[in-house]
Amino acid sequence: MPSGPASATNGAPKPGGKLRQYRIALVVGTRPEAIKLSPIAHALADLGEPPGLFVTGQHPGLELADHRLESFPAVSLGCPGQPDPMLHADLVRAAMLRILATNQPELLIVQGDTSSALGGALAASEFGMALAHVEAGLRTYDPNLPWPEEENRVAIDRMSNLLFAPTSGNAANLRREQLSGRIHVTGNSGIDALAALIGPLPSKPPRRWLPRRQFKLLVTCHRRENWSAGLEGLAEALLELVDHRLSADVILPPNPGVTERMHRLLGGRGGISLIPPLSHAATISAMRAADLVLSDSGGMQEEAPALGVPLLVLRDKTERPEGLTMGSMELVGTDRDRIVEAVGRLRSDRRLLREMARPSMPFGDGRSAPRIAQACLAYVEEMAALRASRRA
Numbered sequence: 334m335p336s337g338p339a340s341a342t343n344g345a346p347k348p349g350g351k352l353r354q355y356r357i358a359l360v361v362g363t364r365p366e367a368i369k370l371s372p373i374a375h376a377l378a379d380l381g382e383p384p385g386l387f388v389t390g391q392h393p394g395l396e397l398a399d400h401r402l403e404s405f406p407a408v409s410l411g412c413p414g415q416p417d418p419m420l421h422a423d424l425v426r427a428a429m430l431r432i433l434a435t436n437q438p439e440l441l442i443v444q445g446d447t448s449s450a451l452g453g454a455l456a457a458s459e460f461g462m463a464l465a466h467v468e469a470g471l472r473t474y475d476p477n478l479p480w481p482e483e484e485n486r487v488a489i490d491r492m493s494n495l496l497f498a499p500t501s502g503n504a505a506n507l508r509r510e511q512l513s514g515r516i517h518v519t520g521n522s523g524i525d526a527l528a529a530l531i532g533p534l535p536s537k538p539p540r541r542w543l544p545r546r547q548f549k550l551l552v553t554c555h556r557r558e559n560w561s562a563g564l565e566g567l568a569e570a571l572l573e574l575v576d577h578r579l580s581a582d583v584i585l586p587p588n589p590g591v592t593e594r595m596h597r598l599l600g601g602r603g604g605i606s607l608i609p610p611l612s613h614a615a616t617i618s619a620m621r622a623a624d625l626v627l628s629d630s631g632g633m634q635e636e637a638p639a640l641g642v643p644l645l646v647l648r649d650k651t652e653r654p655e656g657l658t659m660g661s662m663e664l665v666g667t668d669r670d671r672i673v674e675a676v677g678r679l680r681s682d683r684r685l686l687r688e689m690a691r692p693s694m695p696f697g698d699g700r701s702a703p704r705i706a707q708a709c710l711a712y713v714e715e716m717a718a719l720r721a722s723r724r725a
């Protein structure tokens with residue numbers, strides 16, 4: 334069995350986990366990866382296989398304890414996010430290669446489509462290590478929307494031995510590409526994280542939308558393709574909307590450049606509050622308290638249907654069409670007039686708004702992490718048996 338990393342461990346394995354070096358490791362770089370990988374780390378620990386963590390540093394302020402990950406042995410790679418995501422992926426790859434040269438787990442798990450996930454996948458593949466991709470098969474089929482995420486997830490799926498597709502639609506995408514990895518339809522572990530916060534899902538939306546009451550928007554916008562014209566269109570729309578008995582809480586992203594731009598566009602305007610990044614629990618509370626959410630976030634597209642919160646997606650394409658099919662969300666992009674029209678239409682037609690707020694679970698039942706953990710463990714055991722039979 335390979336030994337775990339010698340450097341920078343923070344905390345002992347979870348009580349109940351076996352006291353041994355880990356065979357499975359997870360790559361964690363950003364807030365959404367921590368949110369979605371935490372249930373999987375705990376599900377592995379529950380099976381007696383606590384994993385190790387490679388923390389890339391992409392989001393430098395990421396606190397493992399905020400995501401219940403502090404009890405797992407962790408190596409810090411010291412690779413903060415870069416303006417050029419390809420450079421960042423390469424830095425992560427190089428840092429991982431240095432560690433894997435002496436300490437190799439048997440299976441590396443990466444999640445989603447970040448440059449941390451891509452860097453980890455490239456390192457695993459260079460070492461001939463087994464690789465599992467959580468959240469496989471999401472596609473817009475447009476390499477620019479979103480960039481670089483669409484390219485990252487396609488590349489990671491091609492390298493992976495285990496492909497954990499959240500939905501049957503995602504699995505169908507993978508089958509069409511005739512990839513060599515094994516496909517499992519598991520649900521999205523982001524829904525597990527949501528259930529851990531608020532209890533059984535789907536949750537009942539609080540009844541609201543009384544006529545004449547002030548209408549409250551919750552807004553997030555951080556995708557790279559929205560950094561210039563997109564943020565301007567959104568800001569113009571919000572400035573127009575708040576003149577009409579409507580308020581907007583805008584949650585700022587961890588990215589300082591985007592935050593600075595939002596302050597310039599919207600700072601000091603009545604009816605608009607600019608809020609620093611929130612904890613996951615506080616974000617979910619804010620979503621539930623809003624009449625309507627406007628966001629380009631991927632995770633919030635998954636959370637909104639389960640919470641029964643209507644969502645306008647500030648993007649032209651989505652890799653999560655399931656939310657559109659369920660009627661919980663609508664694509665509006667970042668054009669000023671389109672946003673103003675959509676908010677106005679929903680605000681004046683409460684029946685439409687209530688229909689969008691009908692809770693549904695297109696992204697999983699909140700029990701994907703145990704499925705993923707079991708499949709990972711079975712794969713590791715299978716590979717070990719294969720190696721043993723070759724030695725015999």
Ligand SMILES: CC(=O)NC1[C@@H](OP(=O)(O)OP(=O)(O)OC[C@H]2O[C@@H](n3ccc(=O)[nH]c3=O)[C@H](O)[C@@H]2O)O[C@H](CO)[C@@H](O)[C@@H]1O
Nearest residue numbers: 365366444445446447482610611612613616630631632633
């Ligand atoms: C194109 C796309 O969709 N890309 C993804 C992106 O994240 P994604 O776009 O989802 O990233 P966000 O930064 O929006 O994170 C979303 C998550 O963070 C929470 N939240 C949000 C604001 C806040 O202040 N505090 C907070 O905790 C949300 O409730 C949600 O759970 O990387 C994820 C991790 O690989 C992937 O799963 C997604 O596919």
